Every structure is written in structure tokens, then in C-alpha cells.
Amino acid sequence: MLYNLVNIELLKIFKKWRSYLGYLGIGVIVAIVQVNLYLHGDSYVNHLTRGLSENFFISGNLLNGYLIAHLILTALFNLFPLSIVLIAGEILAGEATAGTYRLIITRPVSRLQILTSKIIAGAVYTFSILLWMFIVSCIISLFVFGSGELFIFENGISVFAQDDILWRFALSYSHIFLSMMLVFSLSMLFSSFVENAIGPIIAVMSILIVMVIVSQLPFDFTQTIKPYIFTNYMSDWHTFFSYDIDWNLIQKSVLVLGGHSIIFIIATIIIFLRKDILT
Amino acid sequence: MNTEKIIEITGLTKKYKKLIAVNNLNLNVYKGDVFGFLGPNGAGKSTTIRMLLTLINPTSGNIKIFGKDLTEHRKEILAKVGAIVEKPDFYLYLTAYKNLEILGKMSGANVSKINIMEILELVGLDKRYDSKVKTFSHGMKQRLGIAQALLHNPELVILDEPTVGLDPHGIKEVREIILRLSSEKQITIFLSSHILKEIELIANRMVIINKGQTIIEGEVKQLLSNDNDEVEINFRSELKIQEVLSTSIFASHTFSVTDSQLNINLPEEKIPQLIKTFVENNCDIYSVERKKSLEDYFLKITDEK
Numbered sequence: 001m002l003y004n005l006v007n008i009e010l011l012k013i014f015k016k017w018r019s020y021l022g023y024l025g026i027g028v029i030v031a032i033v034q035v036n037l038y039l040h041g042d043s044y045v046n047h048l049t050r051g052l053s054e055n056f057f058i059s060g061n062l063l064n065g066y067l068i069a070h071l072i073l074t075a076l077f078n079l080f081p082l083s084i085v086l087i088a089g090e091i092l093a094g095e096a097t098a099g100t101y102r103l104i105i106t107r108p109v110s111r112l113q114i115l116t117s118k119i120i121a122g123a124v125y126t127f128s129i130l131l132w133m134f135i136v137s138c139i140i141s142l143f144v145f146g147s148g149e150l151f152i153f154e155n156g157i158s159v160f161a162q163d164d165i166l167w168r169f170a171l172s173y174s175h176i177f178l179s180m181m182l183v184f185s186l187s188m189l190f191s192s193f194v195e196n197a198i199g200p201i202i203a204v205m206s207i208l209i210v211m212v213i214v215s216q217l218p219f220d221f222t223q224t225i226k227p228y229i230f231t232n233y234m235s236d237w238h239t240f241f242s243y244d245i246d247w248n249l250i251q252k253s254v255l256v257l258g259g260h261s262i263i264f265i266i267a268t269i270i271i272f273l274r275k276d277i278l279t
Numbered sequence: 280m281n282t283e284k285i286i287e288i289t290g291l292t293k294k295y296k297k298l299i300a301v302n303n304l305n306l307n308v309y310k311g312d313v314f315g316f317l318g319p320n321g322a323g324k325s326t327t328i329r330m331l332l333t334l335i336n337p338t339s340g341n342i343k344i345f346g347k348d349l350t351e352h353r354k355e356i357l358a359k360v361g362a363i364v365e366k367p368d369f370y371l372y373l374t375a376y377k378n379l380e381i382l383g384k385m386s387g388a389n390v391s392k393i394n395i396m397e398i399l400e401l402v403g404l405d406k407r408y409d410s411k412v413k414t415f416s417h418g419m420k421q422r423l424g425i426a427q428a429l430l431h432n433p434e435l436v437i438l439d440e441p442t443v444g445l446d447p448h449g450i451k452e453v454r455e456i457i458l459r460l461s462s463e464k465q466i467t468i469f470l471s472s473h474i475l476k477e478i479e480l481i482a483n484r485m486v487i488i489n490k491g492q493t494i495i496e497g498e499v500k501q502l503l504s505n506d507n508d509e510v511e512i513n514f515r516s517e518l519k520i521q522e523v524l525s526t527s528i529f530a531s532h533t534f535s536v537t538d539s540q541l542n543i544n545l546p547e548e549k550i551p552q553l554i555k556t557f558v559e560n561n562c563d564i565y566s567v568e569r570k571k572s573l574e575d576y577f578l579k580i581t582d583e584k
Contacts, residue, residue: 004384011381015372099368106332107385108358192540277334 001109005117013087013125022083022129023236028078030072030136034144037068041164043144048153050225066150066165069243072137074170077235079178081183083129084122085204088187090197092119092272097196111273119188119265126180130173138169149200160241168240175237175250178257182230183208183262192271195279230260283310284289284346285333285435285467291340293326300326304493305338308469308484313461315485315499316471317577323491324471325365332362344435358387358421361433361440368423371413375404375423379411379430388431401456402426407492412572417444425456436460437469442477450477456538457481475577487577510550512541512557513566521558529553 013019025099027158037044041063049062056157095101150165152158190200211231214222226232233253239246262269286308301323308314318324329335330341333353342349344356356456362470369378374399376395383390383530399405402422412420421444438457442450458481460466478485479499487495495502514520524534524541534543546552550567557564 001387008381008384011373011377012370015370028286068466098370099366100370102332102334102368103382104385105334106357106360106362107382108354108387109385110354235361274336276336277329 008118009117009121023132024192026133029106033072061146064148065145068141069138080180082206084180084183085187085201087125088122089191089201090183092191093194093197099279101277107164115272122184130177172237172240179234182257182261185261189268192268233257281310285310285341289341292338294338306486312467312484313468313482317480318488322488359434361428362437363424363428364439367420368413374407374409374411382427382431384432398426398430418449421445435467439471508547508569509544511568514539519562527556
């Protein structure tokens with residue numbers, strides 16, 4: 001039955017045009033970046049390496065698919081939560097708004113099964129968004145710009161050999177997937193409270209923005225609470241693109257992100273199982 | 280009457296903070312009943328139906344369906360129940376067929392493509408099976424609502440205002456479907472409606488609730504025959520009407536004569552005698568109509584309480 005329910009939830013997600021906004025947004029932005037770099041890539045590389053060329057001789061294909069994939073991932077990372085929230089925000093509240101709770105909850109399936117299927121379908125959607133991002137940003141860039149060593153210009157310069165790159169992307173995307181599942185579970189929680197999908201979408205985006213801003217403020221108080229703000233751990237995937245990966249940092253961020261996700265999902269389950277369907 | 284209880288509600292109560300929506304409600308629905316569930320707006324009908332379908336959790340009380348406790352045997356019970364709750368809402372971006380396919384799968388029954396097309400044909404939507412529901416009129420959605428309720432061959436169908444928004448032709452069709460389900464398939468029907476005439480025409484048993492409590496429960500015919508009917512008789516002239524009545528055995532009954540129209544209260548069995556009296560006194564009768572209806576009864580009962 002759960003398999004059927006997941007298929008039904010996926011059908012509901014992918015039959016709505018809104019679900020394709022995330023793919024469209026990513027596709028368009030990535031295409032713009034790729035076209036620009038294709039046309040004006042040399043000046044961009046010169047800009048990146050302007051302080052180095054006086055002391056180092058740089059050869060090879062610096063402007064390669066890996067560099068572009070990393071650039072795009074860094075730039076678009078903040079767009080992922082929006083595309084996830086657009087779907088997750090209405091995954092429960094959308095049923096309330098449409099009045100379709102009455103159809104599904106009066107069927108011989110448990111509320112827990114319904115909720116589980118929605119979570120799995122949400123995870124599949126999140127995964128597909130990230131997979132799409134990887135395909136358009138990395139695979140297409142490799143095809144257009146070719147391969148080469150990856151230069152990372154963050155806190156100095158790191159250079160990674162071609163055979164030392166893909167696993168870093170794989171782990172980065174896995175970490176981002178965990179972050180997005182946290183966004184998804186928070187959206188589900190808000191979605192379980194209300195009967196209108198707009199509320200959860202605005203609320204979750206507001207929380208994420210406020211948390212990011214608060215954690216950036218240079219005050220003692222904000223710095224004290226910074227370790228307890230989960231958004232602070234969402235960008236830890238950057239550490240996979242350093243020579244010495246801080247595994248303790250990764251372990252901590254996985255625990256924080258995963259722990260929050262589990263707490264939000266448990267809270268959603270408790271609320272949803274007790275909820276009176278009045279719409 | 281079949282004595283097998285299909286729905287047994289005991290002491291059912293639902294409270295929302297200070298508001299008591301359903302207050303210690305008791306009722307029984309028997310196998311094969313077309314059971315009318317009546318009450319004024321805010322009486323607690325929809326809340327009761329939602330508790331029957333596990334959309335709302337009762338504050339206290341017990342619901343048994345098919346002799347089993349609803350809380351303990353929810354899945355088993357709902358597999359044999361079809362329902363329309365208030366207005367028919369569907370996934371508007373999906374076709375009628377896809378909506379039914381989804382709901383069929385969720386019902387756990389083996390619902391084939393042929394089953395879906397048959398049920399769409401039954402409600403007259405077979406030619407629109409591939410249209411998205413967002414293009415449907417309210418009446419069409421209501422028909423689709425009936426289709427989804429019958430999709431998995433339920434033994435009990437709960438219908439909350441199933442004819443709202445339908446044209447007279449549609450209302451007649453729904454009425455016929457309900458009667459057919461009851462007579463041919465022995466399906467028990469629990470029917471809530473504001474159209475009291477509908478209950479009068481379809482239901483064999485009924486309950487009237489008000490302020491969340493049962494006011495009266497019983498067989499429709501029996502409940503309606505407990506009181507005098509109002510009979511309206513039309514003549515061409517009001518001459519002699521008063522005189523005939525005053526000298527007849529009906530002189531003690533309450534009546535009024537206005538513009539060659541007589542309104543008189545008397546038991547149903549005395550109507551033929553009244554007509555005979557006028558005919559014997561050469562009063563030409565052009566129409567006779569019983570004014571007593573469930574609507575009058577309903578208003579009287581709910582006003583009294």
C-alpha cells in the first residue's frame with residue numbers, strides 16, 4: 001500500500017506546474033552562467049587569477065566543467081530552499097485548501113501511511129531537484145567546457161586533480177540533500193498547522209532568512225546563539241572542497257541537520273494524527 | 280425491519296473548547312435502511328458525519344459500524360464505506376478518471392479500468408472521463424463525488440447533502456441512484472440533507488437532531504402519521520362551504536375559508552369522508568392537497584425544542 005501511496009503523491013507533485021518552477025529556475029540561471037562564461041570566460045579567469053599570474057605560471061584548462069559546476073553550486077545553493085518550500089509548504093496544507101483531505105482520510109489507509117508517503121515523495125522530489133542541478137551544472141558544463149583540475153578560490157587557493165573531484169561533489173550534494181530535507185520537514189510541520197499553503201511557504205522562508213541574518217550579526221549575543229541556529233550548518237558542504245576535510249564539523253552538522261529534521265517530522269506526525277479535519 | 284445494526288452511536292460528544300457541537304448523541308442505523316439525518320444548520324450533522332468517517336476525533340462516546348468499534352477497526356470498516364462529505368472536492372489538475380483511479384487504489388479494492396468507466400457511466404460522466412476536473416461544473420463534481428463513493432462497492436454509503444447544486448434532473452437521477460443502491464444492492468444509506476422532501480421521498484427511517492442531540496428517531500411514515508394533516512381544498516365558489524362544514528361531522532375541526540379555498544386540519548383517514556361530504560352537498564371540488572409534510576414536522580419539532 002505504501003508503494004501505491006508514494007506513487008500517488010509523486011503523481012500529485014509532478015502533475016502541478018508549480019513543481020517545475022524549481023527545475024526551470026535552476027535551468028535558466030545555469031544556462032545564463034554557462035553562456036556568459038562561454039562568451040566572456042577568459043576575462044573571468046583573468047579576474048580570478050589576477051594576483052597569481054605575477055608569481056605563478058598557470059597552464060591548462062582552468063575554465064573547465066568542474067570549476068563552473070562549483071561556481072554555480074555556490075551561487076545557487078540559496079535558491080534550493082525556495083524550490084523545496086514551494087512544494088513542501090502545500091503538501092499538507094494544499095490538501096486542506098483543496099478540501100481533498102476528506103477524500104483521502106476517509107479511505108482505509110492510516111494517517112501515518114499518508115504522511116509517510118508524502119515525506120518519501122518529498123524526499124524524491126528534493127533528490128530530483130539536486131540531481132537536475134548536478135546534470136545541468138556539472139555534466140553539461142563538462143561536455144561544453146571540458147575537464148581539468150578544479151581551482152577553488154576560498155580562503156586561499158586549493159587545486160584538486162581531476163580524479164579527486166567527483167567524490168567531493170557527491171558528498172557535497174549528499175550534505176545539501178540533508179539540509180534540504182530539514183527545510184522540507186520544517187515546511188511540513190508548518191503545513192500541518194494551517195489550511196493554506198501560502199502561510200508555510202512565507203513562514204519557512206522568513207525563518208531561514210532571519211536565521212541567516214542573525215547568525216551573521218557581529219554581536220556577542222548572536223555569536224553565542226550561533227551554534228544553536230541550524231542554518232549555520234547548512235553551508236558546511238563547502239568543507240568538502242578543502243584539502244583537510246574537517247570530519248568533526250561534518251559529523252556535527254549531520255547530527256544537527258538530521259536531528260532537527262527528525263524532530264520536525266515527529267512533531268508533524270503528532271499534530272497530523274490528532275488533527276481534526278474541518279475543511 | 281432488519282435488526283442488524285450497521286451504525287450504532289452511543290453517547291457521542293464533540294466539544295470545541297466551550298462549544299458543544301454534538302452532545303451525547305445516540306442513534307442506530309439498520310441494514311438496508313435509507314436513513315435520513317435531519318437537523319437545522321449548526322445542529323451537529325456534519326460534525327457527526329465527520330466523526331463517522333474519522334475526520335474528527337470524538338471527545339467522548341462510542342461509534343460502532345458493522346458491529347465493530349470504529350477506533351479499533353478503522354481500516355477494516357472504511358474499506359466498506361463510501362462517502363461524500365459536504366461539497367465534492369477533487370484534485371482539479373487531474374482528470375476525472377485519474378481522480379477515481381487514485382481513490383480506487385487508496386480504497387484497497389481491486390478497481391479496474393472497466394470498473395471506473397462503469398461507475399462514470401452510472402453517473403453520466405463517461406464521455407468526460409479524460410477531462411480535468413477543473414473544467415467540471417458543480418453538478419458534475421457532485422456526480423463524480425457519488426462515483427468515488429461507490430467505486431469500491433461499499434456496504435454503507437454516507438451522503439452529506441448529495442444533491443446540493445444539482446439541477447432538478449440531476450436531483451431526480453441521484454434520488455434514483457440512491458433508491459437503486461438500496462433496493463438492488465442492499466446498500467445501507469446514511470443520508471443527510473437540507474431538502475426535507477428528499478428525505479420524505481427516499482428514507483424509510485430518520486432522526487432529527489438539534490443542538491447536537493437526538494430529538495426524535497423512527498420510521499418516516501410513522502413519524503408523519505402521528506399528527507393531523509392540513510388539507511387544502513379548492514372550489515370555484517366559497518358559497519356553501521362554511522355551511523356544509525358547520526353542519527357536518529367536521530364542524531369541530533380547525534378550518535379557514537379564503538377565496539374559495541378551504542384549509543382544514545384533520546387526520547389522514549378522514550380525508551375521503553370530507554370529500555364525500557362536499558360531493559353529496561353538490562360542492563364541486565377542483566383540487567385536494569395534503570399540506571402536511573416532513574418540512575412542517577421538522578419545523579414543528581425543532582421549534583418545540
